[in-house]
Every structure is written in C-alpha cells, then in structure tokens.
Amino acid sequence: MAVNLQVQNSLIDIENLGLYVNGEWLTTLKSGTFKIKNPSTKELIAEVPKGGREEAKAAIKAAEAAFPGWKSLTAAERADYMLKLRDLMLEHQEELATIMSMEMGKAYNESKAEVNFSASFLTWYSEEGKRIYGETVPASAPNKRLMVIKQPVGVVAAITPWNFPLGMLARKLAPALAAGCPSVIKPASQATLSALALAKLAEMAGYPKGVINIVAGSTREISDELFDHPAVKKISFTGSTEVGKELVKKSARRLKKLSLELGGHAPFIVFEDADLEKAASGAVASKFRNSGQTCICANRIYVHRNVKKKFSELFVEKVKELKVGNSLDSSVEIGPLVNEGGLNKVKEHVDDAVQKGAEVLCGGNTSDEGNGYFYEPTVMDNITDDMKIMSEETFGPVAPIAVFDDDEEVIKKANDTEYGLAAYLYTSNLERAVLVSESLNFGVVGLNDAIPSVAQAPFGGMNESGYGREGGHQGIRDYLEEKFISLGI
Structure with missing residues (x-):
C-alpha cells in the first residue's frame, strides 16, 4: 500500500x-487499489487494496470460525482484550489523530478528542458485557x-461512515466484542486508514484471528456479500x-x-429566557464541530424574536473567531470539507438561500486557505422555510x-421534518x-x-433517521438472542 503519511515516531507501521x-x-489484490487524498491539500496520501465480494466472504468465514472460541471466553476475559485495545488507542492517540486528520480533514484537536471518545x-462495554443477565x-x-x-x-x-471513522467504529465494535460476536467491518473509503490503524492495534493486543476483520473497497460488492x-x-x-x-430491503431477504x-x-431552539452566552x-460547538459534518449538528437555528438580535450578535462574534486551515495545524478549528461533492452541496445551499432573500452575516464563500475543500464558517439571517437549507x-x-414567536409554533417547525435524530x-x-x-x-x-x-447513554433516531440504539446498556441488545428454556423435573 503506497502511503505518504508523516506521523512522528509512529509505531503503527x-x-x-x-x-x-x-x-x-x-x-x-487482483482488483487493484483505491486512492485516499488529503482534503486539506488534495494530495494523494495512500493507495489501499480494493476489496470486494471475495475478501468479504473470506472475512465472514474467518469470523465464523472465530465465533466458538470468542463466545466461550468469560465476559471478564473478553473485557481484558477490550481494555488492552483501549489502552493502546490512548497510547497511540496522536498517531491515530494524525491519520484521521490527514485522510478525512478533521481538525487535529477534534481528532484527538475522538480517540478518547472511541476508547x-x-x-x-468491557463492564457492560459482565451484566448480560438472564x-x-x-x-x-x-x-x-x-x-x-x-x-x-x-x-x-x-x-461505518467517514465523518467519525474511529468513534462510529468503536461504538459498533465494542458491544459486539462484549457480547461475544466476531465482526466484519466495512469502513468508508475516505476513512479507511483509521480503521486499519485500529486493526493494527488489535493485532498488537493479541486478539484471536478472525475476531476483528476490516474489509474496504467496493461498497456494493462488500455490502451484497454481508447481506x-x-x-x-x-x-x-x-x-x-x-x-x-x-439496506432494509436487502436485510429482508434473510431477515x-x-x-x-x-x-x-x-433543530436548535433558543427561547427568550435562555442564557444567550x-x-x-453551544450553537458554535454543535454546528461547527467537524466543519459541520455531523449527523447531529445544529442545522436549523430557531431564535425567539425578542432575543434574536442579541443572540445573532453573540453568535456571529464567536463564529468569526474560528480559525480555518490545514487540519493538521493544532490551532485550527475548522478543517476542510471531505471532498468536492461536499463543498459543492454547501455552496448550493448558500446560493439558494441568498437567492431567496437570506442575508449573510459572516462567511458565505469558499476559503482561500490552501488548496483544499475549505468553506468559510457562515451565518445567515432572514431564513424562510422554502430554502433548501x-x-x-x-x-x-x-x-x-x-x-419564532411562541412555543407551539417552534415545536411544530422543529418536528416538521422526516428526520428525527437529534x-x-x-x-x-x-x-x-x-x-x-x-x-x-x-x-x-x-x-x-x-x-x-x-x-453510557443510548444514541439513535426516530422516523427516517433510523432505528436501534448504540451506547448505553441498550446498545448491546441487538448483539444478543434471548433463549427460553423450559425444564421438566
């Protein structure tokens, strides 16, 4: 795998x-490779072997073979493996953060925080696995x-997605490991290196063969084999x-x-009695984390008419202070968008809003930082419901x-969406x-x-934001089957 990653004192080869x-x-692999580029610079940083149906099948076979041995371990023994992996993640936090920042553009300090979140x-779940009670x-x-x-x-x-390449992987892998289930993981192409780095740490932790498998490449082929x-x-x-x-349709074939x-x-609702500071x-932290590339970030900010002017002034002041730049710069708070498609969608939404009467309070343009997919942190006013954004x-x-003017109105507007995540x-x-x-x-x-x-808390959506929960004691349920035993004596 051709790689151009400058990681200081790297132990993850x-x-x-x-x-x-x-x-x-x-x-x-006979299918060749796929390329990963640094969205801060558009430079090629890696060519990764392109897996497909054959590799997915091999990974499933390996996981199937590992299942009897992994499930037979005690919960405490599985916990020991999990804590070894956790400790290695924290030990190699800076390396993991560098890899993450380079391949998908997350600001370096945010990437370091994601390693902690993942751990x-x-x-x-190293403890939750000990609480699987009958x-x-x-x-x-x-x-x-x-x-x-x-x-x-x-x-x-x-x-797993590219926007939280370690966080979402760990949120799925940890309950699986704790429950006794070997895993096959298909990471997003834009964030494959983070997943492979985690696999290297699992190897260093001595996990049995087949318990953790990472297959990247053709999404269609790998997905078809998994389903x-x-x-x-x-x-x-x-x-x-x-x-x-x-995927719901695919899952129905084998239930x-x-x-x-x-x-x-x-929605992000600010009532007139709120602490505006x-x-x-909070709006800055929610909206601009990962350059706005999160499923739960504030997308629609509703502010009571009586405090809108004051809130907007405070908000814009804070947004203007955000530093845009190369994601590896530890002083940067806003890195690039992940790719050109993401950048074009942002431009489309801003242009549409301006054409329909929105006022740009700050930002509103692509950034001249470097050669990457940068967009200025932007705040817009005079927003109406007919705008794409x-x-x-x-x-x-x-x-x-x-x-908005009253509680009933803003609740109705907030709920007027097919989504229901956060x-x-x-x-x-x-x-x-x-x-x-x-x-x-x-x-x-x-x-x-x-x-x-x-x-320690359940995470998941309603309506068309999906079903099932990850995190908390609820997050291990889908990795378990309940078996009723009737004993005659």
Whole structure:
C-alpha cells in the first residue's frame, strides 16, 4: 500500500498495512487499489487494496470460525482484550489523530478528542458485557423450571461512515466484542486508514484471528456479500437515509437483524429566557464541530424574536473567531470539507438561500486557505422555510437563523421534518424544558447541552433517521438472542 503519511515516531507501521482478514494483512489484490487524498491539500496520501465480494466472504468465514472460541471466553476475559485495545488507542492517540486528520480533514484537536471518545466505548462495554443477565420465570406447574438466557447472535457486520471513522467504529465494535460476536467491518473509503490503524492495534493486543476483520473497497460488492451470507446475523449501518432504506430491503431477504443510524436535520431552539452566552457557545460547538459534518449538528437555528438580535450578535462574534486551515495545524478549528461533492452541496445551499432573500452575516464563500475543500464558517439571517437549507441536511459549516414567536409554533417547525435524530433547546424555564423536550420527536435531545453523545447513554433516531440504539446498556441488545428454556423435573 503506497502511503505518504508523516506521523512522528509512529509505531503503527501503516505503510505495510492492507485489508485485515483472519489476522493477516492483504496488501496485494487482483482488483487493484483505491486512492485516499488529503482534503486539506488534495494530495494523494495512500493507495489501499480494493476489496470486494471475495475478501468479504473470506472475512465472514474467518469470523465464523472465530465465533466458538470468542463466545466461550468469560465476559471478564473478553473485557481484558477490550481494555488492552483501549489502552493502546490512548497510547497511540496522536498517531491515530494524525491519520484521521490527514485522510478525512478533521481538525487535529477534534481528532484527538475522538480517540478518547472511541476508547470510552471499549471501557463502557468491557463492564457492560459482565451484566448480560438472564432471568428465572415463575413456572405454571410444580414439575417445571423456566429460565431465559442471553447468547451472542453470531457473526456481525458494521458499515461505518467517514465523518467519525474511529468513534462510529468503536461504538459498533465494542458491544459486539462484549457480547461475544466476531465482526466484519466495512469502513468508508475516505476513512479507511483509521480503521486499519485500529486493526493494527488489535493485532498488537493479541486478539484471536478472525475476531476483528476490516474489509474496504467496493461498497456494493462488500455490502451484497454481508447481506447475502447466511453466517452474518446482524448488521449495523451509519450513513444516509437513502442508503438505509435500500439496506432494509436487502436485510429482508434473510431477515437479518439491522440497526440504522441515518441522516439528521437537527433543530436548535433558543427561547427568550435562555442564557444567550451559553446558547451561542453551544450553537458554535454543535454546528461547527467537524466543519459541520455531523449527523447531529445544529442545522436549523430557531431564535425567539425578542432575543434574536442579541443572540445573532453573540453568535456571529464567536463564529468569526474560528480559525480555518490545514487540519493538521493544532490551532485550527475548522478543517476542510471531505471532498468536492461536499463543498459543492454547501455552496448550493448558500446560493439558494441568498437567492431567496437570506442575508449573510459572516462567511458565505469558499476559503482561500490552501488548496483544499475549505468553506468559510457562515451565518445567515432572514431564513424562510422554502430554502433548501431548512429541509435538506447541509453537512457543512453553515448556520441559518430563523425567528419564532411562541412555543407551539417552534415545536411544530422543529418536528416538521422526516428526520428525527437529534434536537437542542436552550431555556432557563424548568416547565418549558420538560414539556418541549417531551414534545420533540427526536431520539436525542440536548437540553442546554450541545454535545450530548456519551458511551453510557443510548444514541439513535426516530422516523427516517433510523432505528436501534448504540451506547448505553441498550446498545448491546441487538448483539444478543434471548433463549427460553423450559425444564421438566
């Protein structure tokens, strides 16, 4: 694999990595390679072996062979492996962050924070695996004893996105490992190196062959094999709603367990009694994290008419302070968009809004930083519901501000979307906080909190944002089967 990655004192020998199947590195494939470019510079940084159906089949076979041995370990023994991987991730945090920043453009300090976030799932599920409790059930006759036990479903697959290449991988892998399920992971092409680096750490941690497999390349071929192969019992996918709907159809052929975290279009509501300083800081943190490329970032900012002017001034002041630049610069807060398509979509949404009467308060143009896919952090006012940015997920550093007059109106506007992943509200009124939180049709609600995701709480969407939950004790359920045993005595 040709690589141009400058990682100081690297112990992750990324130059000699390929696809990771059954504990072996596949560095040369007949299907050739695919390219990964640095979105900050557009420079080629790696050519990765292009896997397909054949490699996916080999990975599934390896995971199937590893299943009996992995599930037979005690929960404590599996936890030991998980904590070894966690410790190695933290030990190699700077290397992982550098790889992540170079391949998909996340600001370096955010990348370091993502390594910590990823490690937290291994910590949480190393303990949660010890709490997979069964139960006894009162019998209907004196000569019977009724029991319910929980067992791992078998081989599982994860299809992960590029925007959180380690965070989403760990959020899927950790409960699978804890439950006793070997995994086949298909990372996004734009973020394959991060996944392979994690596989290298798993190898260093001494994981048995076949427990963790990474297959990148042809999305269609790999996906088809994962859904067609009878040994794969459960699949977790994070990505677009359009692709998620197609995967539901695929899963029906073999009635596979499927969990989906799909698109979002999060409302961010600022009531007139809110602490405006906290609300403005929260809006910046939510909207501009990962250059606006998150499924749960604030996409529609609704501000009460009485405080809109003050909030907008505070918000714009903070946005103007954000530094744009090469993602490897530790002082940078806004890196590039992941590719030209992402940049073009942002430009399209801004142009559409301006043509329909929006006022640009700051930003509004591509950035002249370097040669990458940069767009200025942008705030727009005079936003109306007919603008694309109010109905489509922008996935970029653009914040539209709309006005509202009462609670009923803004709840209706917030819920007027096919998505239901995350929503935010800022208020100092306890009654309003409870009632509005309960009225928002979203799987995650940030109440005076712009960064709600944590390992110990469930994460997932409603409506067309998918189903199933990751994180918390709920996140391990889909990796388990419940078996009822009726014992006659």
